[in-house]
Amino acid sequence: MSALVSEVGTRTAAAAHNLVKVYGKGDTAVRALDGVSVAFQAGRFTAIMGPSGSGKSTLMHCLAGLDTVDGGAIHVGQTEITKLNDKDLTKLRRDRVGFVFQAFNLLPTLTAEQNILLGLELAGRKPDKEWFDTIVDVLGLRDRLTHRPTELSGGQQQRVACARALVARPEVIFADEPTGNLDSRSGAEVLDFLRMSVRKMGQTVIMVTHDPVAASYADRVVLLADGRLAGEIHQPTTESVVNALTHLGA
Amino acid sequence: MLKTILAGLRARTARLVLSSIAIALGVAFVTGTLVLGDAVGEQTRDNFARSARNVDAAVHTAENSPNREDGIPADFLQKIRNTPGVEGADSREFGSAALLSGEGKARNALVQPLPTTEKLRDFNLKDGKFPVKADEAAIDVKTAQIAKLKVGDKLKLLDKDNAEHAFTIVGTYQQGASSISMSGSDHVVVSPEGLRTVIPDQRVYEIVAVAKAGVTQQQLVADITKAIGPGYQVQTGEELTQATLAQVGDAAGEIKTFLLAFAAISLVVAGMVIYNTFTILVAQRTKELALLRCVGANRSQVFRSVLAEALFMGLAASVLGLLGGIGVSAGLQTFISTFGGPSGGDDNPIRLPISWVTIAAGFGVGVVVTVLSAVLPARRATRVAPVAALRSQPDSSDDVARTGKVRIAVATLIALVGGAAVYFGLQQEKEEPAMFITGGATMVLLLAVLLLGPLYVPLVNRLFGKALRGVPAKLASANAGRNPKRTAATTAALMIGVTIVAMVAVVAGSGRATMNEQVDKRFPADYAVKSNVYSQPLSPKFTEDLAKVRNVAQIAPELRAFGESPKLEYADVTGYPTEALGSLVRPDLAAGTLTGLKDGEIAMREKEAKTAGVAIGSTVPISGKDLKVVALIKDNSYGTGIVTLKTAESILKEPVKGYQNVLVKLAPGTDITQARADLERFIATSPVAVLDSAAETKAELNSQIDQILLFIWALVGLALIIALFGIANTLTLSVLERTRESALLRALGLTRGQLRQMLVVESILMALIGAVVGVLLGAGFGWLLVEAISNSEFTISFSIPFGQIGIMLGLAVVAAVIAAALPARRAARNSVVAGMAEA
Incomplete structure (x- = not known):
């Protein structure tokens, strides 16, 4: 699996090359990522899957510039983020992710x-009013805008989070178990929306999940086991994902 | 369960240390204030009752005795010394003589004999030794300073017939504060024989004695009474001490009252900081407590564990705080004696009396407040269903419950009581009750305002928040507003401190402005020439020559005459030349006209006219003359009233020897330094005349007020420190509580710097809310106090010392930045991923 897993003819939104991440030291050291190389195409909805401890969350954190790496390189767009300092990483997260x-x-x-517009405000950017309205209407948040999070249901909170991610038109949206805390109906709404944002709005979404149903919404599933890439599925269905996971020994 | 508690204490060391410091600081504040109060009390006792030091029995002439004028017969001293049980006895007496020092200017001096019994000396030797021979003398340290005399110098005392007696200064001493030592003149101690040479027949007003070992004060009193016979008052030493203290009265008591009030306030402030800390601490542990319940601990076990933990922390922190408080008191005393204060001044030793009250108060605050602060949150924590608690989010709607109706009702009730008390205080005509009632009432109002904190703190916060620009600042404002109760409690400590300072600053500032106005009004003259020695007034010849000095436009000699009136208790009038009235003498007129006052007329003090039942147009009999009342004045500095010089002379029993005081007005446009030099040259020709100017009087009065303010600032510094520690504590715990939030913000693109900035702004906001509300309250309360103290005769004009208040606000901001430094660093250092993972 040393070659980049990529699709010919599409732009790469984010990529990891020979990524290594080690937790702890000496005897207790754990290689959470052990030479992972993977690319994520722009305008696609990719799910990262794997059993607990496979390193899927760590991979996402590193890709998003939230965590440091111990080896290898990560690109977001044309930028090699593994070379950036904390300040530039923060800016990257603010402006492009x-x-x-x-x-x-x-x-x-x-x-x-205010939550939806927080990222834009941090960047000092003016929100695009039309785009904001579109997102709010699509997500059905129009009558919830003045409410505080404690006054919203779990599904509504996640939709607000989606709106915040989308409103800045980032290069990549990272979603970390976005449906993990939701009932199945609310979860389906959120996943529908993420898929629609890719199909209709041209967004790039990379989602970490352990739920085969959620993964089936993606265009492609990347499988991870023991910190290494363990295969991928294109146009996944719930069944194909469950099968693949079973083979991984999950 | 004990294991769980200990494990818990170990696991949360960082948080517990923080809270313990808060408790320790609170305890230190309370004990420090109490120890300082006791120290001041002890010092006062020593200072004001030094004349009663070591005295076991004291003899005075009885209250209504016919021989009171003559004093105690001379042979009594020997009689008492011969009484069984008496170890030593000495007479107390003092006479007045003019003192001539090197400069040749005579000064009024009080001369006292040195007690031969060492224990009965009410002077502390500073330098050299006490006089032994008849031509040796010791002077007190102030006299040495003012008269520029030192050990080894010569001084001369003039007796009644102006004969000179030379003494060599062999020592300096420090005396206690008493009506004698406070009387401004110089003080000299000589041997009893030395005194006889200058003043042969001085009246003895008191004989004091020390008992032999094993003889009680009561027994000694009985023995002495038997020895000297009836007609004299014999007191025990303890009675004398009490009587002396009662006599010097309130000066000492006031400081103690003030410190006690401050201790009470410190108690409240400390209690608030501790309560707040513990509330947050338990709130954060809701999940842990819920987990304990889930695995089978019952409600009371969890409750007890929280209380046990609080008890442990309270005890440990109280011990630390107690020690810290003693240190604080020592530090404050050093500060006061370094910079001088009302109780400082001459180098007093640092005293650290530790009474049971202090220890009880310290532990009371430390342990009881901590445990009480733990009870409420612990009850809340154990009341919720365990599973619900596991899920809970910080600052969810339950925590941030709306201000209860009960709270509002109680606060309103307290406010009404306070308001009524203020009204009552304002109605008082006498200054002291007015001040105490109104002062107490403002504290009641403060309590109401503090209770209502959760109502207006968010409003003030929003107001300030509107002025802020930038996302971090806006987030900070939102954070400060998220839990009104917590923010209110955090700012309350600072609010109390600032309110008190602002109040005192306003009252003192107003007093200073008023005093300056009064000085200006009372001294329309540019200078006053006074006699330094009471028995030797300025001669009429000297006065005439004074008028001829270059640039002197006008002079007004002042003549005080003590007359008698059947209608008045005192009838002392002040005489001036008619042409000086309205120009050099300008009293506050209530009615009538003063200019052109004729002989036989009086401008009478309004209050005394009321007492005597006279009005303008009627007459008042003084020393056999019927004076016609032509004006009423408000000032009380002219005695019963103002008359012409001639009228004053006619009231005087003896022929005029001269004047105590001559007012001088310079020609307009005169160069002050030139004129002053001329005057000084002229005055040097008299051995007793001194120059006094309004400017100097003003400076002296101001420096007195400044000393009081300094003392208050020192105490307030303490209040500020503890209040800001409260902010730092709240902020640190909030940062811990908001770890995930901070991580989310960092993930969304908030830089480390912005995160720090957010916390600093939050800290400043909290400090400013406390400080601004405090300043407003303090200024308002100060105004009320000023109004209360003012009465028809003495009006204080309200003025706000903007400079001092500005400094205070500035200090609050600076301190807020310091308070936020550590928590901000900690928050910024946290890794984003670790923060997100935090449950």
């Missing part, structure tokens, strides 16, 4: 609208 986390996505002190 969007996030949807599993939980605790929103600041409790801000209203839904």
Whole structure:
């Protein structure tokens, strides 16, 4: 698996090359990522899957510039982010990357609208009013804009998080178990929306999940086991994902 | 369960250390104040009752005795010395003589004999030795300073017939504060024989005695009474001490009251900081406590574990705080004696009296407040269903419950009581009750305001937040507003401190402005020439020559005459030349006109006119003359009233020897330095005349007020420190609590610097809310106090010392930045991924 797994003719939104991440030292050292090379195409919805401890979350954190690496290189667009310092990494996250986390996505002190626009404000950018309206309407958040997170349901909170990620039109949106805390209906809504944002709005989404149903919404599933790449599935279905995971011994 | 508690204490060392410091600081604050109060009390006792030091029995002439004028007969001293049980006895007496030092200018001096019994000396030797021979003398340190005399110098005392008696200065001493030592003149101690040479027949006003070992004070009193017979008052030493303290009265008591009030305030402030810390601490542990419940601990076990932990922390921190408080008190005393204060001054030793009250108060605050602060949150923590608690988020709607109706009702009730008390205080005509009632009432109002904190703190925060620009600052404002109760409690400590300072600053500032106005009004003259020695007034000849000095436009000799009136208790009038009235003498007129006052007329003090039942147009009998009242004045500095010089002379029993005081007005446009030099040259011709100017009086008064302010600033510094520690504590715990939030913000693109900035702004916001509300309250309360103290005769004009208040606000901001430094660093250092993972 040393060659880049890529599709001919598409632009790469993010890529890792021979990525190594070690936790701990000496005897207790764990190689969370052990030479992972993978590329993610722009305008596609990719899911990263694997059993617990396979390194999928670590891979995403490194790709997004949230964590440092111990070896290898990561590119977001044309930028090699493994060379950036903390300040530039912060700027990169602010200007070029969007996030949807599993939980605790929103600041409790801000209203839904303020949460959505937070990233733009941090960057000092003016929100595109039309784009903002489109997103808010698509996500059905129009009558929830003045509410604070504690006044929103879990599904609504996740939709606000999605809106925040989208409103800045980032190069990549990273989603870390975005449906992990949701009931299946709310989860389906969020996944539908992520897929639609890729299909209709041309977004790039990279999602970490352990749920085969969630993974089936993606265009492609990248499988990880023991810190190494363990295969991939194109146009996945729930069944094909479950099968692949079973083979991984999950 | 004990294991769990200990393990818990170990695991949360960092947080517990922080909270312990908060408790320790609170305890240190309280004990420090109490120790300082006791030290001041002890010092006061020593200072003001030094004349009663070691005294076991004291003899005075009885209150209504006919021989009171003559004093105690001379042979009594020997009688008492011969009484069984008496180890030693000495007479107390003092006479007045003019003192001539090197410069040749005579000064008024009080001469006292040195007690032969060492224990009965109410002077502390500073330098050299006490006089032994008849031609040796010791002077007190202030006299040495003012008269520029030192050990080895010669001084001369003039007796009644102006004969000179030479003494060699062999030592300097420090005396306690008493009505004698406070009387501004110079002080000389000579041997009893030396005194007889200058003043042969001085009246003895007191004989003091020390008992032999094993003889009680009561027994000694009984023995002495038997020896000297009836007609004299014999007191035990303890009674004398109490009587002396009661006499010098309130000066000492006021400082103690003030310190006690401050200790009470410190108690509240410390309690608030501790309560706040513990509330946050337990709130953060809700999940852990819930987990304990989930694995089978029952409600009371969890509750007890929280209390046990609080008890342990409270005890440990109290011990630290107690020691710290003693250090604080020592530091404050050093500070005061270095910079001088009302109780400082001459080098007093540092005293650290530790009473049981202090220890009890320290532990009371440390342990009881900590445990009480733990009870409420612990009850809350154990009341929720365990699973719900496991899921809970910080600052969810339950924590940030709306301000309760009960709280509002209670606060309103307290405010009404306070308001009524203020109204009552303002109605008081006498200054002291007005001040105490109004002062107490403002504290009640402060309590109401503090209770309502959660209501207006968010409003003030929003107001400040509107002025802020930039995302970090806006986030900071939102953070400060997220939990109104917590923010209110955090800012409350600072608010109390600032309110008190602002109040004192306003009152003192107003007092200073008023005093300066008064000095200006009372001294329309440019200079006053006074006699230094009471028994030797400025002669009429000297006065005439003074008028001829270059650039002197006008002079007004002042003549005080003590007359008698059947309608008044005192009838002392002040005489001036008619042409000086309205120009050099300008009292505050209530009615009538003063200019052109004729002989036989009086401008009477309004209050005394009321007492005597006279009005303008009627007459008042003084020393056999019927003076016609033509004006009423408000000032109390002219005695019963102002009359012409001639009228004053006619009231005087003896012929005029001269004047105590002559007012001098310079010709307009005169060069002050030139004129002053001329005057000084002229005055040098008299042995007793001194120059006094309004400017100097003003400076002296101001320096007195400044000393009081300095003392208050020192105490307030303490309040500020603890209050800011409260902010730092809240912020640190908030940072811990908001780890995930900070991580999220960092993930979304907030730089480390911006994160730090956010916390610093949050800290400044909290400090400013406390400080600004405090300043407003303090200024308001100060105004109330000023109004209360003012009465019809004495009006203080309200003025705000903007400079001092500005400095205070500046200090609050600086301290807030310091308070935020550590928490901000900690927050910024956290890794984003680790923060997100935090449960």
